[in-house]
Amino acid sequence: MATRIRPSSKRCAVIGGSGFLGRHLVEKLVDRGYSVSVFDIRQSYELPGVSFHQGDLCDKQALLSALEDVSLVFHCASPAPASDDRLLFERVNIKGTQTVIQACIDAGVQKLVLTSSASVVFEGTDVKNGKEDLPYAKRPIDYYTQTKIEQEKLVLKACDQQKGFLTVAIRPHGIFGPRDPQLVPTLVDAARQGKMKFIIGDGTNLVDFTYVENVVHGHILAAECLRADSPICGKPYHITNDEPVRFWDFMSEILVGLGYAAPRFHLPYGLVYGIALLLWLLTWILRPFMSFKPTFTPMRVALAGTYHYYSCERAKEHLGYKPVVSLKEGIKRTVESYPQLRRGA
Numbered sequence: 001m002a003t004r005i006r007p008s009s010k011r012c013a014v015i016g017g018s019g020f021l022g023r024h025l026v027e028k029l030v031d032r033g034y035s036v037s038v039f040d041i042r043q044s045y046e047l048p049g050v051s052f053h054q055g056d057l058c059d060k061q062a063l064l065s066a067l068e069d070v071s072l073v074f075h076c077a078s079p080a081p082a083s084d085d086r087l088l089f090e091r092v093n094i095k096g097t098q099t100v101i102q103a104c105i106d107a108g109v110q111k112l113v114l115t116s117s118a119s120v121v122f123e124g125t126d127v128k129n130g131k132e133d134l135p136y137a138k139r140p141i142d143y144y145t146q147t148k149i150e151q152e153k154l155v156l157k158a159c160d161q162q163k164g165f166l167t168v169a170i171r172p173h174g175i176f177g178p179r180d181p182q183l184v185p186t187l188v189d190a191a192r193q194g195k196m197k198f199i200i201g202d203g204t205n206l207v208d209f210t211y212v213e214n215v216v217h218g219h220i221l222a223a224e225c226l227r228a229d230s231p232i233c234g235k236p237y238h239i240t241n242d243e244p245v246r247f248w249d250f251m252s253e254i255l256v257g258l259g260y261a262a263p264r265f266h267l268p269y270g271l272v273y274g275i276a277l278l279l280w281l282l283t284w285i286l287r288p289f290m291s292f293k294p295t296f297t298p299m300r301v302a303l304a305g306t307y308h309y310y311s312c313e314r315a316k317e318h319l320g321y322k323p324v325v326s327l328k329e330g331i332k333r334t335v336e337s338y339p340q341l342r343r344g345a
């Protein structure tokens, strides 16, 4: 009888490896001696030691060719959270994740590490030092979060120690760093349009912003700790910088670092949220006639005006996690990485 060759434990696949977090993860894995297959709907770079497989993760056959001889899979693909395409989120984050799980099982993959989000417990009201045992949001803030909840449940439920298919979910929050296409570019765009003069609320709300290398570190630790007898099987883990910061101080540091003025004038949270909701409704009604994307969506206002920071004690205890880059250093590296976004550039 032919014996099945056990895939090398240093051979892994990163689904979503062309994206912001995915690429940082791929680079670190290569540094650590892994050979990596990237599966993504697009290819955005080339790197020695990395093979690229372009395809849609909803296509099992396409996935299977990228998972050949792979023992460990990271799934960090998702449509952009700013999209309001509910069907796309459902197709990719829910149905696509079912396909990823099935493809992993069919290909004999032993470990699946999902990039979830700490927002799966966030309903638009304060979360202070939230732990992993908080219930999933009953009223998630948007379709993106709604489908991240379903996605996480699917992956954690698929964990089967008897069958040797092990899963774990990493819940990062507010990832930032070089090449991030969302946070800094959106902020600078708003500043260039003169929209960053106001602080929503009293400006004291603490939130987590997590430097991308810390998120990568959490993923790799989870993958390396995932064994049939480990307590981490089938569990979610918050990964943060462990340095909650005032939302508006963080935004101001980035803005000032890039040469823009920090916001100064306060506006009441309820008023801004109400206006954002009205605008959102209006753009939704007028969608067939015009396309207009407001900067201050209800989701962004909720994130800008409430507390949302999370405990990473469980990750420290079970994974040996400790942030490797401080918030101050992360901000410095991020600001330096965007010369094209500096004021006047």
Ligand SMILES: NC(=O)C1=CN([C@@H]2O[C@H](COP(=O)(O)OP(=O)(O)OC[C@H]3O[C@@H](n4cnc5c(N)ncnc54)[C@H](OP(=O)(O)O)[C@@H]3O)[C@@H](O)[C@H]2O)C=CC1
Binding pocket: 015, 016, 017, 018, 019, 020, 021, 022, 039, 040, 041, 042, 055, 056, 057, 058, 075, 076, 077, 078, 079, 080, 092, 096, 115, 116, 117, 118, 148, 171, 172, 173, 174, 175, 176, 181, 182
């Ligand atoms: N950024 C953040 O602050 C946070 C992110 N997360 C999670 O981290 C993960 C990575 O996020 P981030 O790096 O910021 O996102 P990116 O959009 O930069 O990366 C996601 C990648 O997945 C690709 N992708 C999208 N749909 C498919 C598909 N159907 N098949 C194959 N590939 C696909 C994207 O391609 P394309 O760009 O063409 O769509 C992109 O290359 C996501 O799961 C996100 O939910 C969690 C918490 C916070």
Ligand SMILES: CC(C)CCC[C@@H](C)[C@H]1CC[C@H]2C3=C(CC[C@]12C)[C@@]1(C)CCC(=O)C[C@@H]1CC3
Binding pocket: 081, 116, 117, 118, 119, 173, 174, 175, 182, 183, 186, 187, 190, 295, 296, 300, 303, 304
């Ligand atoms: C215009 C300003 C008020 C806000 C500009 C910055 C925002 C674009 C970002 C501030 C918090 C960020 C955040 C996310 C995306 C970018 C921000 C809204 C996520 C929604 C990304 C995906 C997640 O899983 C959760 C994140 C929470 C924080």
